[in-house]
Amino acid sequence: MEDHKIVQRNLALQREWYGEPLGDRVRRLVVAFDVSQANLAEVLGISAPMLSQVMSGRRAKIGNPAVLARLIMLERKVLVPDVAAGKREALQRALDEVRASKPSVTRDSLPVDVGRNDRVAITALRRVAEAADLTAAAELLDGKYPDLADLLRRAGRTH
Template sequence: MEDHKIVQRNLALQREWYGEPLGDRVRRLVVAFDISQAYLADVLGISAPMLSQVMSGRRAKIGNPAVLARLIMLERKILTPGVASGDRPSMQQALEDVRESRPTVDRDALPVHDGRPDVAAVQALRRVARPEDLTQAAETVRDRHPWLAELLRRAAFPQV
């Protein structure tokens, strides 16, 4: 397969796996934090050449889940007041926090679901409430909101 077709295939895979090409996501971080691509690679814990290959589509994915977790952490930090306002010390602290992080990647840290909103809601409910509380809430709303009661019951009793 020629290079152009490989790149196009990899960019399509990135859209499917990550929601958009990784180059777009990385460029937003470089601009938001006003840093070089090489510095960002260091913060993420990936080599600069590897980040370049992922950005250009010569590679389809980020192989290390912790690197992806750090990328997501940085994307979230863009929304914090200090970073959003362009405060240099806040931006540097956010970058250092992410660089020093040792994210654990497990089924709860990066939940995977089929994209249905009800599945995501069930997963979120399981993370924040005990099964008995979910069951009690389901009973409380059963008559007025049967669809919500069913969602709460599904969260309370995971399929084995």
């Protein structure tokens, strides 16, 4: 199979297994925690080349369930107010906690929240725009992109 077809197949599998391509999820964490991809790999407990392969679709899955559990832990920590506010100490504390964690992963204990995660998107939107701007953007997009408009409206509502 051609490399291009393998990558497309792997990205499709990631959407099925993880709710979206892992590259999208990892890039959000790199931005949210203001770390390099290599640093994030170290926090997750995976080699930087392996993380790169998973992100690019050259590999379909994260083979170690503890690494996936740490990824999910970091995604949840983005919702902590001081982390969401980008406070350097809170970001570092969250990274250190996840790095030090030893998740016990079984079929019944893996933390699952891998579909659309609107809370992370809303937090990110609130970091870059004022409530009035989010609401105005929602109004502009409402007719053609109602789902996106709804997300913007919700982000502007409690901002």
